[in-house]
């Protein structure tokens with residue numbers, strides 16, 4: 418096994434979080450950051466501190482609470498950005514300021530309206546300034562893959578002299594082709610003096626579906642850090658997927674003569690946690706973490722698998738923490754068996770979370786004879802993400818059918834602890850529920866998205882509902898799960914509202 422370690426810089430909470438549908442609250446980001454620490458990523462880019470008050474608070478909270486990985490904040494090459502980044506990350510034992518400026522002719526001329534010499538001077542001055550605050554400074558030459566080579570060498574050389582510890586070469590617009598991108602990394606190594614003193618990082622976007630391939634080509638040519646996001650989320654078509662880069666290096670470590678520090682057994686859970694937080698499921702055929710990634714459908718393949726697993730399997734699902742369904746729990750299963758199952762699936766819960774999840778499991782087992790691992794994941798992932806309950810759902814009754822106007826009666830407990838009830842009509846049962854909730858809380862809600870997803874097959878499956886609402890350009894995601902999709906809908910709607918009210922009472 419190789420000793421060459423490729424550092425994983427995870428940007429799920431910055432590049433990923435800023436992409437549509439993936440916004441998270443502070444509590445959700447913290448939950449995700451904890452999981453990234455279990456996954457053992459080397460660097461967590463926690464956010465872009467100057468971009469908003471909320472972003473600043475999340476970066477600061479993560480820097481204060483998450484131990485282990487380096488905690489980075491993004492900054493432009495501006496004093497106020499660097500100050501905000503430093504104020505947020507200085508609580509970490511291992512802080513990093515990550516700053517960027519565009520270096521391609523196209524970006525410098527049209528976006529920045531600055532000459533190459535001005536850009537170079539700003540980068541050098543601000544790397545020096547950042548270095549006066551923080552030992553670890555990463556410099557990114559934005560749009561590097563479309564930057565004039567000589568200018569790229571010059572700015573890298575100058576920023577290393579100014580004190581940068583990591584040089585990032587991003588394929589910002591997902592334009593590069595693997596062989597070409599590998600050649601760029603090799604050329605930087607050959608043409609920049611002192612490059613061996615710093616980490617060479619790459620940050621590839623997936624516009625042509627090549628983000629992982631480009632990142633791997635860079636590793637073959639000398640990159641020592643790769644920037645990735647869980648499930649490949651990020652701007653436009655996303656970033657290189659963490660699970661793809663990590664598992665390519667695991668399965669083909671000898672070929673790359675490299676490995677990562679990633680704790681592979683946490684990969685499946687990390688992917689699931691992100692999907693549960695954002696409500697965005699990965700496509701079924703997604704590499705490594707998709708629903709079909711380890712299924713073998715054709716007869717010939719199944720026959721081969723039964724004779725010898727390696728005939729059609731390059732990676733056992735257990736390696737990423739996707740455990741085989743050992744036993745199915747039912748209504749007679751006790752707390753110990755349930756806890757045992759959680760341990761087997763790798764969930765860490767405290768007493769309080771265990772009790773909540775166990776109660777939910779018991780009521781599910783009453784409705785559904787057999788409770789599978791996927792059901793348990795749904796229960797646990799939902800209940801371990803804290804949502805402050807401003808309003809609490811008590812009961813939902815719905816009437817709908819072919820010849821009646823759908824009508825819903827909803828009861829909730831309000832902030833004063835009073836039980837309040839309202840009945841409303843709607844074009845359908847979900848609409849009626851939402852109308853009843855809106856009049857109970859006394860405000861109109863702007864609904865962006867309503868998604869239903871069955872956790873397992875069968876008509877008694879647990880239904881997961883995700884609701885997205887927005888207010889003042891902020892998006893709030895709520896989740897609910899129940900064997901009754903109408904109940905799950907009411908839970909999800911109210912949980913999104915609770916998050917919104919928590920943020921802006």
Ligand SMILES: [Zn+2]
Pocket residue numbers: 432589620622651652656
């Ligand atoms: Zn990016």
